[in-house]
Amino acid sequence: MKKMMVIICLGIFFPVLSVFAGTSTWYLSPQEKVNKGKTSVSFMGYIYTFEYGDEIQNEYFIEGESIDGFSSLIAVHLFKNRTDSIFVAQGLYDKLLADNQVAKMAIHRFTKEPTITFFLKTEQGLELNLWRFYRNPDRAEVIGMQYLKTFKNPQSPLEKERLKNVVQVLLEQFLILPKLPFVR
Numbered sequence: 001m002k003k004m005m006v007i008i009c010l011g012i013f014f015p016v017l018s019v020f021a022g023t024s025t026w027y028l029s030p031q032e033k034v035n036k037g038k039t040s041v042s043f044m045g046y047i048y049t050f051e052y053g054d055e056i057q058n059e060y061f062i063e064g065e066s067i068d069g070f071s072s073l074i075a076v077h078l079f080k081n082r083t084d085s086i087f088v089a090q091g092l093y094d095k096l097l098a099d100n101q102v103a104k105m106a107i108h109r110f111t112k113e114p115t116i117t118f119f120l121k122t123e124q125g126l127e128l129n130l131w132r133f134y135r136n137p138d139r140a141e142v143i144g145m146q147y148l149k150t151f152k153n154p155q156s157p158l159e160k161e162r163l164k165n166v167v168q169v170l171l172e173q174f175l176i177l178p179k180l181p182f183v184r
Contacts, residue, residue, distance in 0.1 A: 039183055041074060043147070044173055048074045050183055056080075058183045070150070077144040078182045085133035088142045089114035092131065108175070117171060125152040128167060130174050136182070143182055147174050 039050035041060060048060035052067065059067065060074040067073075079088050086107060093116055096103040103118040116131040130147040149170065154160040 041177070041180060043074065043177055044170070046072070048072075053183055058180075072147065072149040074180070075146040075148070076180050076182050077146060079142040079144060081140055082142040083135060083140050085135050085142045086112070086114050088144065089116055089131070089133045092116060092144075115171070115175065117167070121153070122150075125150055126154075126163075127151075128170065130171055132174060134179055141182075143179070145174075145177075145180055 039058075039060075041048050046062050048062060050058060051061045052059040056078045058076040060076075061067075061070055062072065065071065065073070082088050089105060093103055093105045096116070096118060101118060103116055105114060105116050107114045111134075114133045116129075118129050120127040120129065128147075128149045128151065132145045134143055134145070135141075136143055147170070151163060151166075154163050
């Protein structure tokens with residue numbers, strides 16, 4: 001079975017929105033047949049269950065949602081033969097800036113784990129994209145954990161302020177979410 005997926009790199013909504021998109025072809029992998037529906041994670045009151053995966057990415061969706069229609073998802077990306085999470089995050093951040101995206105990158109002062117936050121404006125609204133990078137202690141690889149959530153476009157300054165507050169809470173909760181392993 002072949003799935004077409006658009007990988008979207010987003011831009012920060014405050015104050016500018018912008019878009020970068022690329023495509024990649026995804027295939028159901030042997031691991032998917034074994035793990036589909038068996039691996040899950042709880043976040044912000046929802047259970048996300050492993051649904052799709054290949055050699056470099058696992059995707060977790062809320063029950064009843066899929067890549068064809070979702071309100072939010074969690075993805076785990078594998079960067080093989082990399083040991084420096086800051087270097088990997090800097091590569092994504094530099095790519096976003098080169099494509100005229102507005103993004104925010106930060107490095108946690110204690111864990112030294114980098115995060116990147118950005119938005120994408122779509123026909124349906126906004127897509128928040130949070131990334132968190134960490135080194136796999138058992139292998140020479142970096143894992144990038146991604147949270148993507150859709151929102152309706154804010155119409156007033158009050159709605160923009162509320163969205164900003166929601167994003168702050170989501171980011172804080174995402175940072176304390178246990179590190180997800182890459183399902184092989």
